[in-house]
Amino acid sequence: MEIDPPALQSAGSPATPVSLTGSRVQSVAPTPAGANPRLIQIEAYDFFYGNHQVLHQVSLDIPERHVTALIGPSGCGKTTLLRSINRMNDLIEGAHHRGDIRIRDQSIFDPHLEVIALRKRIGMVFQKSNPFPKSIFENVVYPLRVAGVRQRSILEETAERCLRAAALWDEVKDRLHTSALGLSGGQQQRLCIARAIANEPEILLMDEPCSALDPVATARIEELILELKQRYTIVIVTHNMQQAARISDYTAFFYLGRLIEAGPTHRIFTSPKNKQTEDYVTGRFG
Amino acid sequence: MELPFDRELHELNERLLTMGSLAEQAVHRALQAFQTRDATLAAQVRDSDNVLDRLEVEVDERAMVLLSKAPLARDLRMVTMAMKISQNLERIGDEAAKIAKRARALAHEPPVRLDVDLTPLALEARSMLKASLDAFVQRNPEAARALIPRDQGVDVAHKSIREKLVAHMQARPETIPQCLEVLTVAKCLERIADHATNIAEDVVYLCEATDIRHVGKAAADTTGS
Numbered sequence: 101m102e103i104d105p106p107a108l109q110s111a112g113s114p115a116t117p118v119s120l121t122g123s124r125v126q127s128v129a130p131t132p133a134g135a136n137p138r139l140i141q142i143e144a145y146d147f148f149y150g151n152h153q154v155l156h157q158v159s160l161d162i163p164e165r166h167v168t169a170l171i172g173p174s175g176c177g178k179t180t181l182l183r184s185i186n187r188m189n190d191l192i193e194g195a196h197h198r199g200d201i202r203i204r205d206q207s208i209f210d211p212h213l214e215v216i217a218l219r220k221r222i223g224m225v226f227q228k229s230n231p232f233p234k235s236i237f238e239n240v241v242y243p244l245r246v247a248g249v250r251q252r253s254i255l256e257e258t259a260e261r262c263l264r265a266a267a268l269w270d271e272v273k274d275r276l277h278t279s280a281l282g283l284s285g286g287q288q289q290r291l292c293i294a295r296a297i298a299n300e301p302e303i304l305l306m307d308e309p310c311s312a313l314d315p316v317a318t319a320r321i322e323e324l325i326l327e328l329k330q331r332y333t334i335v336i337v338t339h340n341m342q343q344a345a346r347i348s349d350y351t352a353f354f355y356l357g358r359l360i361e362a363g364p365t366h367r368i369f370t371s372p373k374n375k376q377t378e379d380y381v382t383g384r385f386g
Numbered sequence: 387m388e389l390p391f392d393r394e395l396h397e398l399n400e401r402l403l404t405m406g407s408l409a410e411q412a413v414h415r416a417l418q419a420f421q422t423r424d425a426t427l428a429a430q431v432r433d434s435d436n437v438l439d440r441l442e443v444e445v446d447e448r449a450m451v452l453l454s455k456a457p458l459a460r461d462l463r464m465v466t467m468a469m470k471i472s473q474n475l476e477r478i479g480d481e482a483a484k485i486a487k488r489a490r491a492l493a494h495e496p497p498v499r500l501d502v503d504l505t506p507l508a509l510e511a512r513s514m515l516k517a518s519l520d521a522f523v524q525r526n527p528e529a530a531r532a533l534i535p536r537d538q539g540v541d542v543a544h545k546s547i548r549e550k551l552v553a554h555m556q557a558r559p560e561t562i563p564q565c566l567e568v569l570t571v572a573k574c575l576e577r578i579a580d581h582a583t584n585i586a587e588d589v590v591y592l593c594e595a596t597d598i599r600h601v602g603k604a605a606a607d608t609t610g611s
């Protein structure tokens with residue numbers, strides 16, 4: 101495993117704050133004041149579907165209010181790792197893990213921690229936009245409804261705030277109560293982002309959010325991601341190297357369930373240290 | 387299997403190699419024309435300068451097409467360094483053309499004996515150019531690094547030639563026209579060594595992704611992180 105000290109330590113090593121100092125190229129955004137360089141700590145994490153181990157000894161620190169991209173060939177375990185962070189894999193029978201994932205120094209596997217509360221802190225956006233067959237408005241406020249919020253003014257305020265944050269408000273403000281399924285693919289994906297931030301999460305997990313979108317819709321989502329990272333910690337899976345290069349601050353490359361190399365994105369894409377990373381990002385894999 | 391992209395990179399590399407040999411040849415001929423007062427040779431240098439200009443434009447066009455395909459890592463470094471190396475080679479062609487022009491001008495002046503020998507400077511500049519191109523062909527960052535300190539020696543030699551020429555012009559003002567031609571040629575040689583040094587730095591970046599420009603000798607000697 102190639103270790104780029106800032107973004108990554110092997111399990112149990114002392115904390116090193118993430119910084120891009122030492123490089124003349126600065127990250128897309130400088131580290132925001134007070135941002136935690138190790139908001140999410142993945143430590144010696146193994147994951148199994150039944151007997152089939154798909155993640156091996158993954159150790160990675162993910163900094164707060166930055167975009168971290170997970171890249172790697174199909175089947176290398178990106179989605180599995182992403183879904184581990186909000187314990188979505190709990191729902192899969194026979195799935196189990198070793199090692200730990202901590203958010204703000206608290207293990208997400210701590211028996212005292214409520215999974216519902218954890219998921220409230222973490223919004224998720226999937227590859228295929230998945231709006232509910234309800235109105236645009238109801239889609240956005242759905243997480244609040246689930247949490248029992250009834251007050252009309254709060255719901256309306258939230259809908260507007262989130263739709264604005266998702267850069268969708270101007271396009272839908274006159275048809276909030278029409279079906280979400282009437283939106284274009286790109287609009288549906290932004291609606292799902294609006295819904296994912298309705299609960300004011302800390303972390304946004306995105307699994308190939310642009311893979312079904314055209315370049316214009318993709319550009320809008322990318323712009324939005326750069327906006328959102330002012331407030332949220334974003335972990336994104338993408339197969340589009342140029343997308344990772346455009347929007348992420350850090351990139352982690354996985355192969356066959358192992359973390360091969362991680363570091364500042366500009367370094368991974370101009371001078372990767374590992375040959376497998378180099379072959380993958382230049383499209384000469386395998 | 388060779389990807390279409392690899393083939394295009396390969397062709398880009400081929401253009402650079404052509405430019406490299408043309409540049410070397412132009413410098414060689416220009417110096418010969420200067421020493422032998424050969425006007426035909428001088429004219430050939432001007433022609434190959436035109437070819438170098440065209441090739442530089444072609445390398446840029448090819449590089450732009452490749453960049454539109456969003457290359458990364460070593461491919462990205464190859465495309466960007468190709469643009470820089472071709473620019474340096476084109477400038478070397480310009481310097482050779484300048485030397486050839488001075489050769490023609492000098493041919494019209496009555497010959498004088500100057501107590502200034504350009505040969506060591508010329509040999510060193512040519513040898514540096516050759517070494518930088520070899521380092522590029524072989525993708526050899528160590529050879530490229532070894533070349534860089536030699537630029538300082540060239541600067542010293544150039545300065546001493548200048549001083550000698552100034553003294554000469556003061557002592558024998560009737561030789562000023564000839565001295566000025568020699569002075570220009572010495573400057574061209576010094577520039578050729580600069581361009582060779584730039585190419586060597588680009589080769590290090592191409593191979594190791596370490597930017598060693600403007601870091602001073604000590605840092606240039608250490609290997610990249």
Ligand SMILES: Nc1ncnc2c1ncn2[C@@H]1O[C@H](COP(=O)(O)OP(=O)(O)OP(=O)(O)O)[C@@H](O)[C@H]1O
Pocket residue numbers: 149152154172173174175176177178179180181192
């Ligand atoms: N529910 C499941 N049950 C059993 N095996 C699974 C399950 N989900 C994924 N896997 C296996 O785990 C491995 C990692 O899958 P994962 O979906 O995490 O990969 P990925 O990197 O996200 O791939 P892709 O880029 O294709 O989305 C694969 O070998 C896959 O077949």
Ligand SMILES: [Mg+2]
Pocket residue numbers: 178179180307337
């Ligand atoms: Mg996946």
